[in-house]
Amino acid sequence: MRPFDYERPWNIDAALAAVRDTPGAMYLGGGTNLIDLMRLGVLAPELLVDVSRLPFDRVEETGDGGLVIGAAVRSADLASHLGVRRRYPVLAQAALSVGSAQIRNMGTVAGNLLQRTRCAYFTDVTKPCNKREPGSGCPAVDGVHRNLAVVGYSPSCVATHPSDLAVAFAALDAVVRIEGATGPRRVPITAFYRDPGDDPRQDTVLEHADLITGIEVPPAGAAAHSAYRKVCDRTSFAFAVVSVAVVLEVTAGAVRDCRIALGGVAPKPWRAERAEEVLYGADATEENFARAARTEPAGARPLRDNGYKVPLVRNLLTRTLIDLAKKGA
Amino acid sequence: MTGELHTERVRSRTVRLTVNGVRHHVRVDTRTSLLDTLRERLGLTGAKKGCDHGECGTCTVLVAGRRVYSCLTLTVALDGAEVTTVEGLAAGGEPHPLQRAFLAHRAVGCGYCTPGQLCAAVGVLAEADAGVPSAVTPDPAEPPALDLAEIRERMSGNLCRCGCYGRIAAAIAEVAR
């Protein structure tokens, strides 16, 4: 690991100033991704600014029934929060599916959204990789890509984003709160991740020194049910092969509200708008759920070895919709 | 930048750590992991280095009572912290109930993963007491009961090359009862 400076500011302004004034500086959350990537030589910041104990480490209720989840809330604490468990099962379940108990005790919500891809070439500095070294090529296109994207990728990068929380946040229409050089701003999670295009270096719209302070989650519909389901290569302590986050409200046998995001299929949480359109107002039947699922991931073009993800995620979505509709009935 | 925004920037620092009830002052490079500090500086070689990437659990210790991977924890970020390692589990010369149960259930093969398993198991009991759910806890959340399915899920962050999983889960279940 390259030598680096460490600093733990006492407030947000000091943290912003420290990173803004040092081009090679990065924020440090729980370190579960950053320290790993530094040890692998993938990242070599010259300064770590520790934001893991800044006072955005709580889940707060907004007056209208929504939540603001502080950036430094650990996954374990998010999953244990009673308001999250009662009103946003999709989020509690996503948080409980993250890594292991130790990872959940350490890892923060902001760090979870900003973790890097698990593409094996990205983490191996002896290999080319456009995300790590622009212009060096993407060996995954013709190489090992069983676990990579089927939609939303570009020829320059076919990586997926590995966050479980981002998928749940996408189904909840959550908004990322950011403090930056130009003041505070809010970015919907669905606009937070970048398409890889010709330059896949940046995963998100964040600029240098932009600090995530929290995630806003709008109020949950009183009659809505939600769930997160994740398929992995082993039962526990594994990244998603594919996952689905669903919020579903069924009234009098018909779908009143429905928001769906897919994980493990794209460089970002994939909002399944086509399936949502099919379902809005439709009868909540197994046939309609399967029909909606078959429209996703819309525009999928699987690579040589990951075509299996398409039926897998469709089946997972159909099953999740059926189970949620039963709860509502 | 205004003066009051300025905080101390360091490349090495003397960190105050309380490990198993004993206070230490140890000067570390910013790169040093808690695991390396425990093993190389404080002579506490119970916690093991399996992968150094957060993937195996052999380095598990408790920081402020919460189980973490010490390989991915920077010592410099821990100033003032309380750390418990496997060496600190026995009290007054008496083994911890989990240590007794591991022996009684022959939950130890080669023993390499055992210190991490024990610290993780201490975390399992504390988390269940505090009402922390797991992926297999039924909704809506009742206080979680530690049956074998719960224990296996909660212990999934600790691998065992000797495959003692069944015996480890049984040992923890006995203490949880």
Ligand SMILES: Cc1cc2nc3c(=O)[nH]c(=O)nc-3n(C[C@@H](O)[C@@H](O)[C@H](O)COP(=O)(O)OP(=O)(O)OC[C@H]3O[C@@H](n4cnc5c(N)ncnc54)[C@H](O)[C@@H]3O)c2cc1C
């Ligand atoms: C073995 C293993 C298994 C895992 N399994 C899963 C899994 O199943 N699902 C999953 O979703 N994740 C998984 N993870 C990824 C894990 O790193 C995240 O879950 C964790 O939440 C990251 O948070 P952190 O605080 O540790 O991030 P860090 O490593 O501290 O930081 C990650 C990135 O976020 C930036 N950052 C941190 N806080 C802020 C902030 N407030 N503002 C701006 N930037 C910030 C850092 O600069 C860095 O770039 C796993 C990790 C490991 C090692």
Ligand code: SF4
């Ligand atoms: S898929 Fe993306 S991250 Fe993986 S090798 Fe190609 S450019 Fe790098």
Ligand code: FES
């Ligand atoms: S050595 Fe820390 S998890 Fe393997």
Ligand code: FES
């Ligand atoms: S007892 Fe040998 S690795 Fe677990």
